[in-house]
Amino acid sequence: MGKKDKLVEAITAMDQDFTQWYTDVVLKAELIDYSAVKGCMILRPYGYGIWENIQKNLDAMFKQTGHENVAMPMFIPEGLLQKEKDHVEGFAPEVAWVTHGGSEKLAERLCIRPTSETLFCDHYARIIHSWRDLPKLYNQWVSVVRWEKTTRPFLRSTEFYWQEGHTAHATADEAVEETMRMLDVYADFYRNVLAIPVIKGKKTEKEKFAGAVSTFTVEAMMHDGKALQSATSHYFGDGFAKAFGIQYSDKNNQLQHVHQTSWGLSTRSIGAIIMVHGDDSGLILPPRIAPTQVVVIPIAAHKPGVLDKATAITEDLAKSFRTRIDTSDKQPGWKFSEHEMKGVPLRLEIGPRDIDANQCVVVRRDTGEKTTLSLDQLDESIAGLLDQIHDNMLAKAEKSLNSRIYETSDWDTFKSLIADKPGFVKAMWCGDPDCELKIKEETTATSRCIVSEHETEDRICVVCGRAAAKDVLWGKAY
């Protein structure tokens, strides 16, 4: 047993048991703790720190696209929830109800928001009167509650944090444009901030959001080849507007219904970060959202000058990067492993030998590569390395995604691909829900999204062999 083995024994190896690896990482990297309520997790400082950085980056993108933040109540009266038929049918089975206020039974029970369409619609009906009031581009950062049967940290919990954008527009075209704009924002965010490549597409009727005209999604591929629906953007048409009476007078003094969208990204994105980038030593965090980008580890800290120098470097770097120094009395080796497990992108070692040579040792989490850097112009070196890490993580994830998308038009090949090859299968679909259902029943794979739609004579449905226009990505999903 070498020391490396001991390190690995803390976390289950990915290829031995991926779900156990995931649970180990989530707990040992101190992202969450379980709570007293089933299915509810506590976001610990390190886990919440990731979420804060996700919020910071994504919120800036929302602001750039003209959106404003608001805060809606967490309670929805039953009558309000029931206004839109498809919506209530979709969510009713998994809502939590408040029936009492103090010891008084409520005349009308209140559900704890599973999503806030109804609240926004109710509000919009009151504040939108004129074409001059449009568009309304609102977003909120809140938690919602869905009474899930099976829960897993970040991937599916009873309460989870997310943002939900809700917009109202004068025309259908504008609303469609908004739907696609926000889908692009999510795809860009995943790529440029989380270093995760995603596939954009449209959900099938079966998979779309309750109450939506159409749902668009970004799908990511996890290390085990399974799909994770990573964010969604919905076009509502005027269905909610009609149910809630959201009308405005247009420029010709005609009463019109608004056209709406909603879009959301949740703490599930943290699950994606873990399962796309992680390795057997633990987390590997994308530099742009890592709570700590650089951890400084003084070596032989008791020796004169070491701690002072390490502290000075930390303070200097902290002006430009999220930098922390580890002054605990643990052994250096212990610290190395600890910060690797927590996915800190860069580790900076500084000891007596370095100080004499005016240098430090910097180690990349993504490659393990160790380099010696001059203490002069350290800022530029670190900035360059963090960008390189991002680019490398993205490139690696992209390669992993692209190398595991298979394509076939043959039903038997399709079945064996789903069964034997982790990843996605691209196959044509005629659009018949029965064919979609057959795929799910016989392979457990579901349609992830329709990536494109175009009529071509020679293309046939992978299931029934009839003419097919939809290019669909299929896969097993979380």
Next chain:
RNA sequence: CGAGGUGUAGCGCAGUUGGCUAGCGCGCCUGCUUUGGGAGCAGGAUGUCGGGGGUUCGAGUCCCUUCACCUCGACCA
């Protein structure tokens, strides 16, 4: 909600056909020595054996029940 699994110290576990004061490793605390890949020595603290009920002279151990967590299905971000 269906199938299966696990609950003993902070974590990982052992605990024999039911039997005396419930153990081990790691971690934790104190002190000293150490420090470039999970340190060493010495001393110390920590338990409602998940909860409730039952059988028994006696239950961590057997029975019933309940709760939580994990895995696989059905549903979702």
